[in-house]
Amino acid sequence: MVINPKEIPVPKMHGYLLGAVVPRPIALASTIDAGGNVNLSPFSFFNVFSANPPILIFSPARRGRDNSTKHTYENVKQVPEVVINIVTHAMVEQVSLASCEYPRGINEFMKSGLTEAPSLVVRPPRVAESPVNFECKVNQVIELGTGGAAGNLVICEVLRMHIDDSVLGPDGRISPFKLDAVARMGADYYLRAQGDNIFTVPKPNEKLGIGVDALPVPIRKSVVLTGNDLGMLGNVERIPERDETVGLSDDFLRAQRQGERAIHELAQQELLKGNLAKAWQILLASLN
DSSP states (O other): OOOOGGGGHHHHHHHHHHSSSEEEEEEEEEEETOOOOEEEEEESSSEEEEEETTTEEOOOOTTTTTTOOOOOHHHHSSHHEEEEEEEEBGHHHHHHHHHSSSOTTTHHHHHHHHEOOOSSSSSSOEEESSEEEEEEEEEEEEEEOTTTTTOOEEEEEEEEOOOOOOOBBBSSSSHHHHHEEEEOOOOOOOOOOOOGGOOOOOOOOOSOOOOGGOOOHHHHTSSSSOHHHHHHHTTSSSSOOOOOOGGSHHHHHHHHHHHHHHHHHHHHHEEEEEEEHHHHHHHHHHHO
C-alpha cells in the first residue's frame, strides 16, 4: 500500500497516522483562560524536544469534524502558561473522562475526579494524582494549518518539575516500573509501560560497534539469527578472542552433530537470555 495524503479523506489519514506512530506519551495539560477558568485535557501529540533549555511540545489540533479549536489552544493564547502532567495507569480512566468535550467554563478536574494542586510559578494547577508535573511557560504557538485536524504546536519551557519520590529507584532516577506510565496507540488502544513490556537495549554511547557488515559471513548470512540478533552481535568493539573450551561443551557438541542451524539456535537462546559473550563464543567455535 502506498498512500498520497492528498488523495484520501483526512479522517482516514488521521487513523493511519495514529495507528502507525505509536506508542505516544500523553500530556495531561492543565490551563486557564483570561477569566481564571481551569481546563484539563489530554493530548497524545506530545514529547520532549530539548534539555537545555528544557522544552516540551504538545499539539491541541483543530477538530476534524467542524474545524473548531480546543479550549486548551484558546487558553494558552490568552494565558501563556500550562502544567503538563504525566499519565499513569492508576489514573487513565479519569484522564479519558477529562477528554470529553465539555462546554467552555466546565472544570474537567471536577468531572474527572482528579485533584487540583497549587503550582509554584504558574497559574494553572497541577494534577495531584500525577507523579510528575511540569510547570511551563508557553514560548510560542505555531499553527500548522487552518483546516480541520491541523495541529497547533504549543512550545513549552519547563520552569519547575515536580517528581514524587515514590517513582524514584535506588539510583535516584525515575524507574519505569514505579512510574507505570501509559501511552496512546491507535483507535481506543492504550499501552501500559510495565512488566515484560519494559526491556533494555545497551546504548553504544562510548564505543563504536563493529556493525553487522563486519560479522563473519556464516553468521551474517544465518537463516536462524534475526536482525535483532545480528544487531546485538554487531554491537561489540571487536570480535572476541575464541575460547576453545566452548567447543568442548556438551551443548555445543550436541548442536554440532545436528548442523549449523542447531548451533545458531543455541547461540540465539543465549542472546535471548542477554548472554552476548557466550553467544559469540558458540558462534566462533562453529567457524573453521
